Amino acid sequence: MEQAFAHIITSIGENLGREGLRDTPKRAAKAMSYLTRGYQQDLQEIVNNALFPSENSEMVIVRNIELYSLCEHHMLPFIGKAHVAYIPKGKVLGLSKVARIVDMFARRLQIQENLTKEIAEAVFQVTEAAGVGVVIEAQHMCMMMRGVEKQNASMTTSMMLGNFRTDERTRNEFLSLIR
Ligand SMILES: Nc1nc2c(ncn2[C@@H]2O[C@H](COP(=O)(O)OP(=O)(O)OP(=O)(O)O)[C@@H](O)[C@H]2O)c(=O)[nH]1
């Protein structure tokens, strides 16, 4: 990856020998590895069995989980927040694990719609909940810094599974609580 970044730097017409750029391929490779570290993680490992018995079967919502991802089209950042909800069925998930699941998928190359679906399916799988809802609101640098250059457009995507999909009241409760 260092060689690839060195190639990019010379391709844009910069001088790789210049003092300020000397360590840039190494730094850039390290940063890119960090931004895509989700490829090195798997669901079982990050959840680490942090599931706890509970008789509570009311909706659990984790709001405003900040999210930094890279779009798979331009490899430019998209930045926003995720709201994740589920209805427990006998067990609840450790609070931080919801955010870790968001991060694991965000730190891979994505389009926002698929990211939303992957998070919802992962939470559904590990919690075995009655239903899961995920909403993501994000702004895409590929649409702000370049291309159509719209600074205020943001995209909202959602994925509803189980009773969030079949029961309108459940879905509306979630949507009104994150508003
Ligand atoms: N649906 C969706 N589209 C995305 C996402 N991230 C980037 N895009 C879009 O992917 C599309 C790629 O379009 P192309 O025409 O192949 O690429 P481009 O010439 O760079 O397009 P422009 O961005 O319009 O300049 C663009 O419309 C982007 O806005 C995403 O998460 N979801």
Ligand SMILES: [Zn+2]
């Ligand atoms: Zn893009």
